[in-house]
C-alpha cells in the first residue's frame with residue numbers, strides 16, 4: 001500500500017496533500033518524478049506537474065491555503081522552488097549552532113537565499129495571508145497594553161485592531177506555531193493572522209513604547225504618513241475641491257486638486273513617500289495592499305471636524321506606480337435651489353411647468369462627465385421633495401444626502417446591482433423615481449415603463465446635447481411611440497467657469513472671436529463682455545466658481561411628431577429651434593458671456609456649435625433677460 005506518509009517523504013508535503021484532496025493521482029506524480037529525473041536542470045516536482053498540465057496554479061494555491069497551518073516555511077519554499085534542499089539544510093545547521101535560536105525564514109534571508117520582500121510576497125500570495133504594514137496603521141493601544149512589549153518582541157507580532165471576525169494581528173511568520181500560540185495566549189482563539197515585514201513590526205513596537213513614555217503623539221503629526229495623508233484630504237475639503245489626484249512621477253509625487261472643473265497644483269512630495277501614502281490609502285479603503293499591478297477601487301469614510309466625509313478612491317496601475325484619484329462625495333450644503341442653478345427666467349418657468357410639475361413622465365438631464373448634471377438632478381429632487389410625495393433613488397453612488405428621500409447606493413461588490421435595485425424600486429410605491437444614469441437598454445426600459453405606469457422619473461444620460469439624448473434613446477430598442485409619449489423633456493448641460501469678480505475688466509470681442517462665434521459686430525450689440533485680469537483670489541486664472549449652461553428641449557406636439565416620423569437629429573433640431581423656442585447650449589453661453597458672467601474663451605472651449613446662433617437681442621428676448 002502506498003500510504004500517504006511515503007508520498008510525503010518521497011515527493012514532499014504539497015504533493016501528498018494534492019493526492020489526498022483528489023486533485024491528482026499517485027501515478028501521475030510518479031510519472032512526473034520520472035520526468036523530473038531526466039531533466040537537465042533541477043525543477044521542483046510541483047513545477048513539473050504544472051508543466052505537464054496535471055494541476056493548475058489555482059489548485060496548488062487552494063491546497064496550500066487549506067492546509068496552511070500545517071506547513072513550514074522552509075519545506076514550502078523548497079517545494080515551490082524558491083530555494084534548494086541544500087539551502088534549507090544549511091539553514092537548519094546554522095539554526096542548530098546559533099544560541100538565540102533564529103527562525104528559518106530569518107536565516108534564509110541572512111544567507112541571501114531569499115529576500116524578505118519575496119518571503120512576505122510568497123506567504124501572502126500562496127497562503128492567502130493579508131500582507132499589511134503596521135507602521136501605516138492606527139494601532140488599537142488598548143490591545144497593545146494587554147501584554148508587555150517584550151512579549152510582542154519575543155513572539156514577533158503586534159496586534160492591530162479588532163474586526164468582526166476577530167483580532168487582526170501582524171506576524172513576521174504566521175506559520176510559526178510558537179508565535180501563533182504566543183498571540184493566542186493573550187488574545188484568545190479568535191485571531192486573524194496577517195503577514196508583515198519584521199522591521200515594520202519592530203519599528204511599530206518601538207514607536208508605541210516611545211509614545212507611551214512621552215505621552216501619545218497626536219494623530220495629526222505632519223511627519224507621520226497617517227498625518228500626511230489626512231492633511232492632503234483635509235486640504236482638499238477646505239479648498240472646496242471635487243477630486244484629489246495623487247500621481248507618481250519619475251522624480252516626485254505630484255498632488256493636484258480639481259476645483260471648478262480645472263486641476264490645480266497643490267503640492268509635490270519626494271517620490272519615496274509614494275508607496276507609504278498609497279498603502280495608507282489602501283488600508284483606509286480596504287483595498288488589497290499587496291496588489292500593485294492591477295487597477296483597484298474602494299471607498300473611504302473619513303471623520304473631519306464632526307462630519308463624516310465619503311470618498312471614492314481609484315488606484316490605477318501606471319508605469320511609475322499607482323495613480324490615485326479620490327472623488328469627494330456626499331458634500332452637503334451644496335445642493336442649489338432650482339432657481340439658482342443658472343437657468344434664465346423663461347427657461348426655468350418652462351422647465352418647472354412643462355416638465356417637473358407634470359404628474360408623470362421621464363425627465364432626462366444629459367451631458368458629459370463633470371457637466372453638473374448630477375447636481376441638477378439633486379436640485380430637481382429637492383424642488384419636488386415634500387411630505388406628500390415618496391421619492392426613491394438608485395444611484396451609483398449617492399453623492400449628496402437629502403433628508404426625507406430613500407437613497408440607495410448601488411454596490412456591485414455585494415451584488416447590489418443596478419438591475420437588481422430597479423427590479424425592486426417600483427414595488428416601493430414611489431411617486432418619483434430617480435435612476436442615477438441610463439446606461440443600457442434595460443435601465444432605459446425601466447424608466448419608460450415606470451413613466452407609463454404613472455410615475456415621475458428623473459434620470460441622467462451621457463450625450464453631447466438634448467437632441468442627441470433623444471436619438472440615443474431611440475437607438476436603444478425602445479419603440480418611438482413609447483418615447484414620444486413618456487419623455488417630457490431633455491435638458492443638456494455644461495459648467496463654464498465664471499469670471500472672477502475681483503479682477504474682472506470689460507472686454508471687447510476681437511474680430512477673430514466674433515468670427516468664431518459666427519457673428520458680425522451688429523449681432524452682439526448691447527453685450528457687456530468681461531474677462532478676469534488674474535489676481536491672488538483666483539490664483540491668477542481670471543476665473544472663480546462655475547455657472548450652468550442649459551439647453552432645454554420640451555417634447556411638445558411638434559417635437560413628438562418628428563420623433564414618430566423618425567426625423568434626423570438635424571431636422572429635429574431645426575424644428576425645435578423654429579417652433580419650440582429651443583435655445584442651444586451655445587446660445588445660452590453667449591447670453592451669459594454677454595452679461596459678463598463667463599467668457600467667450602470658455603464658450604469656444606466647451607460648447608458644441610451645431611448651428612449659427614441667433615443675434616444677442618433675439619436670444620435675450622427668448623430667455624427673458626433684458627440687457
Ligand SMILES: [Zn+2]
Nearest residue numbers: 500503535538
Ligand atoms: Zn481674480
